[in-house]
Each structure stands twice: as C-alpha cells, then as structure tokens.
Amino acid sequence: MVVDPDSPQGRGDAAAVLPAVRPGAGGGLDRRRILGAAIEIIDTDGLRALTMRRVGSRLGVEAMAIYHYIPGREAMLDGIVEVVIDELYGDPDVYLAHPDWQEYLQRLAHGVRRIALAHPEVFPLIATRPPAAPWVRPPLRSLRWMESFLHTLIDCGFSDRAAVAAYQAFSSFLLGHLLLEVSAQGADIGPIPEADPGPVKPADLDEYPLLQRLSPQLAEDHSAEEFEESLETLLNRLETFGKD
Structure with a gap:
C-alpha cells in the first residue's frame, strides 16, 4: 500500500508537539507542556473532551494549578492553535x-x-x-x-x-x-x-x-x-x- 508522505506514517510517526509530562515522570509544569497535554487529549478524544480538569489529570496535577500558566479555556484554545501552527518552524521541508x-x-x-x-x-x-x-x-x-x-x-x-x-x-x-x-x-x-x-x-x-x-x-x-x-x-x- 502506498503511504501518503504527508501523513504521520509517512513521516515515521514523528510528533512535533512537545509531549506532556506524565504523572510521576518528573519535570516542571509550564505553558508549553500544558498545551501539549491539551493537544494530546484533542488528538485522541476530540475537542469536546477537552476540559481543564482533564488536562490536569493527564499531567498529574489539580486543574487549579493550570490557571497559574493559562487563565482559562479560551486562552488554552488560542494557545493550542499557536503551538500547532508553530510546527511549521520545525518542519525541515518548509x-x-x-x-x-x-x-x-x-x-x-x-x-x-x-x-x-x-x-x-x-x-x-x-x-x-x-x-x-x-x-x-x-x-x-x-x-x-x-x-x-x-x-x-x-x-x-x-x-x-x-x-x-x-x-x-x-x-x-x-x-x-x-x-x-x-x-x-x-x-x-x-x-x-x-x-x-x-x-x-x-x-x-x-x-x-x-x-x-x-x-x-x-x-x-x-x-x-x-x-x-x-x-x-x-x-x-x-x-x-x-x-x-
């Protein structure tokens, strides 16, 4: 079967978004990692599944901890768009x-x-x-x-x-x-x-x-x-x- 070169499979399943910190994996919480967790949730379960509580759970923290970096859902959605579009800067073919x-x-x-x-x-x-x-x-x-x-x-x-x-x-x-x-x-x-x-x-x-x-x-x-x-x-x- 011919693999679409633009698909993740055609790119060796490479993911440009910084992976989220897993519970117990160590590492500090920051805006980029929070947005990475949010993108992972949307990729897996769709936008309707995205909540601050769900993002906190994925990172192993209380939802309130996220508000120190991102003031709310609307700011999170804007940040997600920004981070995903910024993948263009890391694409060596662009x-x-x-x-x-x-x-x-x-x-x-x-x-x-x-x-x-x-x-x-x-x-x-x-x-x-x-x-x-x-x-x-x-x-x-x-x-x-x-x-x-x-x-x-x-x-x-x-x-x-x-x-x-x-x-x-x-x-x-x-x-x-x-x-x-x-x-x-x-x-x-x-x-x-x-x-x-x-x-x-x-x-x-x-x-x-x-x-x-x-x-x-x-x-x-x-x-x-x-x-x-x-x-x-x-x-x-x-x-x-x-x-x-």
Missing part, C-alpha cells in the same frame, strides 16, 4: 523564504497539510478560532508566516495587490481542501458551543512592516470575485478532463 515562489508555496502547502493530517481533530479549531486581525485568514494565521508569505512573493516580482490576492486564494484553497480531508477521516467539524471569547485585541504589527503597509488591502472583501475566479479555474480544468 522554508520561511525562498527565491522560487512556486517551490515556496508547494512546500508551505504540504507543511500545513502535514499539520492537518497529524492533528485532524485540532485542525477545525485552527479554522474557526478568531484570528489576530479580521484580515488574517486560516489556516495560515500566523503574522510571521503572513509577513514571510507576502515578502517572498513581492521579492519574486509580485505587486502588492497580487501578493495579497495570492495569500487570500492560497488560504481559501488550503482551508477548503483540508477541512474536507480531515472530515473524511472522521474529524468533528461541527459547531461546538464555546464561551464568547470577547472582542479580538488589535494585532501588534510593530514587527511586521509589510503587514502594516498592506493591511488596508488585506481588509478588502473580494469574496465574490475570488469565488468566480476559482469556479472558472475549476471549469477550465474539468474541460481538460473531457478531452483526455
């Missing part, structure tokens, strides 16, 4: 910048797909958590990765507007395809009642000058045009099928 934009996007797309396949129950959370700014699109929702994406395409000759359009189209493709893929694997992508996370704090863009410059363009809504262009591209591709 580049933060590259002189060939097509290779850059191919490697980045497969990196995000590897995350989705390694954590299919977490991926819907990545798709639905409120982003750092209204114009940040999942699943590539890291400000650093957005800055890298836009810089790479502009350095490769894209105009500002073309780079923004590429980010939006790339995000739409990844999100739609990968949500369908994890759903087909049995992941729960249905709505889960959550507490109101409250207003989204304004993103701190001091370290991201390109995002500061392009944020007005990123905030423009071109959903109708994107849909029509994507549909036309699909129809043109299907036309080639009929000629085979």
Whole structure:
C-alpha cells in the first residue's frame, strides 16, 4: 500500500508537539507542556473532551494549578492553535523564504497539510478560532508566516495587490481542501458551543512592516470575485478532463 508522505506514517510517526509530562515522570509544569497535554487529549478524544480538569489529570496535577500558566479555556484554545501552527518552524521541508515562489508555496502547502493530517481533530479549531486581525485568514494565521508569505512573493516580482490576492486564494484553497480531508477521516467539524471569547485585541504589527503597509488591502472583501475566479479555474480544468 502506498503511504501518503504527508501523513504521520509517512513521516515515521514523528510528533512535533512537545509531549506532556506524565504523572510521576518528573519535570516542571509550564505553558508549553500544558498545551501539549491539551493537544494530546484533542488528538485522541476530540475537542469536546477537552476540559481543564482533564488536562490536569493527564499531567498529574489539580486543574487549579493550570490557571497559574493559562487563565482559562479560551486562552488554552488560542494557545493550542499557536503551538500547532508553530510546527511549521520545525518542519525541515518548509522554508520561511525562498527565491522560487512556486517551490515556496508547494512546500508551505504540504507543511500545513502535514499539520492537518497529524492533528485532524485540532485542525477545525485552527479554522474557526478568531484570528489576530479580521484580515488574517486560516489556516495560515500566523503574522510571521503572513509577513514571510507576502515578502517572498513581492521579492519574486509580485505587486502588492497580487501578493495579497495570492495569500487570500492560497488560504481559501488550503482551508477548503483540508477541512474536507480531515472530515473524511472522521474529524468533528461541527459547531461546538464555546464561551464568547470577547472582542479580538488589535494585532501588534510593530514587527511586521509589510503587514502594516498592506493591511488596508488585506481588509478588502473580494469574496465574490475570488469565488468566480476559482469556479472558472475549476471549469477550465474539468474541460481538460473531457478531452483526455
């Protein structure tokens, strides 16, 4: 049987998330290990099974001990998204910048797909958590990765507007395809009642000058045009099928 190279099996069952501390295993409690335990619970039993008490039990501590590091469930969910997306930085096949934009996007797309396949129950959370700014699109929702994406395409000759359009189209493709893929694997992508996370704090863009410059363009809504262009591209591709 052919093994999907992006699947955990194709990667030698490697796990990028730091394993949680087991009861009696020693080691201190910290935010990273708490989030690792939470991700393990979601990977195994789904998001609906995640509670502060369950995370504490997995770590061998009282739930109240967790609040010293993470103030509540909403902060934990945000932290989970952050930690899982940060797996891209540890993926040797993904580049933060590259002189060939097509290779850059191919490697980045497969990196995000590897995350989705390694954590299919977490991926819907990545798709639905409120982003750092209204114009940040999942699943590539890291400000650093957005800055890298836009810089790479502009350095490769894209105009500002073309780079923004590429980010939006790339995000739409990844999100739609990968949500369908994890759903087909049995992941729960249905709505889960959550507490109101409250207003989204304004993103701190001091370290991201390109995002500061392009944020007005990123905030423009071109959903109708994107849909029509994507549909036309699909129809043109299907036309080639009929000629085979």
